[in-house]
Amino acid sequence: MLSKLRSWIGRHKIWSALIALVLLYVAYLAVRPVQHDYEYLGETVARGSVERVVSASGKVRALNTIKVGTEVSGQITKVYVDFNSPVTKGQVLAEIDPTRVRARVQQIEAQVALARAGLQQTAANVARARAELQIQERDYARQKSLAERGFVSKANLDAAQTRLNSARNALEVATAQTESGDAQIRQANAELSSARLDLNRTVIIAPASGVIINKLVEPGTTVAASFQTPNLFEIAADITKMQVEASVDEADIGQIREGQDVTFTVDSYPDDVFRARVRQIRKAPVETQNVVSYLVIIDVDNLDGKLLPGMTANVEIITGAKANVVRVPTSALRFRPKAADRQAQEEPQPGDPDRKQAPRHFVYLAGTDPYRPVRKQVKIGLEGDDYTEILSGTKPGDKVLVRTKSLKPRTPSEDADEDDSAAS
Known part of the structure; x- marks a missing residue:
């Protein structure tokens, strides 16, 4: 048999060479590494703090705002204060023609x-x-x-x-x-x-000490107190203590408790984080365009005077916190590898329980093959927006996968679209 093959190769050298090249190419395709156009990014499991927060927005208000009016009709003849004027109890603010x-x-x-x-x-x-x-x-x-x-x-x-x-x-x-x-x-x-x-x-006096935050009259203004008391001034009784009136969605109000810690920022000082505490949860619902929310009153110190009445506050109410616990990024619990990389792992094996009995929470760990991650069942504790506490299933030092990164070359149009979205 071998002699016949050698004889045929000797008579057909060109064909023999072509056949050898085809066989070599097929063998190369079988053993060459598969090129992927993506990769998995991970983060190391470590100890740290976990916080669960409820986000809301609200307005900064003075703790006690007093509206000063008059029960006498007449013409304002004198005004002794202006905006931001500090006043003391009993001080004359204005006079009406007597x-x-x-x-x-x-x-x-x-x-x-x-x-x-x-x-x-x-x-x-x-x-x-x-x-x-x-x-x-x-x-x-x-x-x-x-x-x-x-x-x-x-x-x-x-x-x-x-x-x-x-x-x-x-x-x-x-x-x-x-x-x-x-x-x-x-x-x-x-x-x-x-x-x-x-x-x-006819002599308007300050009922309490504070700061004039609103002045509604000038000399020569005529006020009429026939049907209701007209407001002349607004006094913030104590601007060293303010409150934030935050509107919390009905889906989150069940997590809010009096005494919880709060952090918030205002647009005027985006780099400053103000710390406060929940004082009151008002039970009266506020419905706006079929969306129900509840008002949460938050006390904050304003010793430096940065906060002004009416500022918009971006509030985060800390509804749960733990320190020095094993944690993973919350995105790791939502991560799923490509279908080709996880199909073999998730196919039910003989003797395995029904797929409906699969663990509710699991993460994928980086294995020896970067494209064959290992699925790991975990038991979670406190779940926050950024990190989630892990009670069992992983340990510090493990690398959990959090997202997939594309390795495809980017076209100029894609770069331009990304720049436009970032600018907007």
């Missing part, structure tokens, strides 16, 4: 004086009626005694009785007039007190 109110006070004072004079006159009438009553009582007694002895007629006794009754009625009328005059004085005094109170209210 001319009309002062005239009303003088008018009521005159009414009080007139009522007092009338009361004095009725008091004199009472004294006169009482004296007349005493005279008629003595006269009636005398006439009765004489009538009993027959010295005067029955007609004279009846006339004395009539005069006595008239004197009694006159005393009752005078007494009633006195009570009416006294009531008129009390009414006039009440109106006088109200008018004097309005006169005092």
Whole structure:
């Protein structure tokens, strides 16, 4: 057989060479390494801290904002403060023209004086009626005694009785007039007190110490307090302590508790992280375009005065935290290798339980073959946005895969699209 093959090769050298080249090429294709256009990137399992946060946005507010108004209508004649002016309790902020109110006070004072004079006159009438009553009582007694002895007629006794009754009625009328005059004085005094109170209210004073954060009037402005109290100023009682009113989605509100730590930033100081604490969770729902949220009140110190009322706060409420635990990137729990690289691992083997019984949480570890990662079941603890606590299944030093990186050459159009997206 070999002799025939050698004979045929000797007679057909060119064909023999071509066949040998084809066989060599086929063998090369069988043994050459497969070229991949991607690679897997991983991160080493290590110990560290894990935080679970709820993100929200809100507004910075003064802890106690006082709106200063007026119950008196009139024209503002003087304004003594401006925006950002510090004020103390009792300090005069503005004045309203008191001319009309002062005239009303003088008018009521005159009414009080007139009522007092009338009361004095009725008091004199009472004294006169009482004296007349005493005279008629003595006269009636005398006439009765004489009538009993027959010295005067029955007609004279009846006339004395009539005069006595008239004197009694006159005393009752005078007494009633006195009570009416006294009531008129009390009414006039009440109106006088109200008018004097309005006169005092023409001077607007600060009800508490703080800083003027809003001024709504200038000299010459006319304010009308007919239907509601107009606001003139807004005072932030204490700007060294502020609060953030954060709107938390209903899906996350169940994780929020009073006393939880909070971090937030504001656009004015993007590099500064402010620390705060949850003070209150308001149970009243706020519905906006069919989205339900709840207001969470967060206390923050503002000793350096950087925070101003109305600033937008980007809030992160720390709902869980653990330190010095074994952790992996949360993205490792979501990572899946290419189908060609994981098909053999995930095919059920004889005797294996049903695929529905597969572990819920697992990661892929880098193996000896970079394109054949090893799937590993893990038990997780606290799950955060960036890292997740691992209770069992991996140990520090293992390398878990987190994402796939493409090795295909990038075209200029793809680079331009990426630059445009980054710029936007």
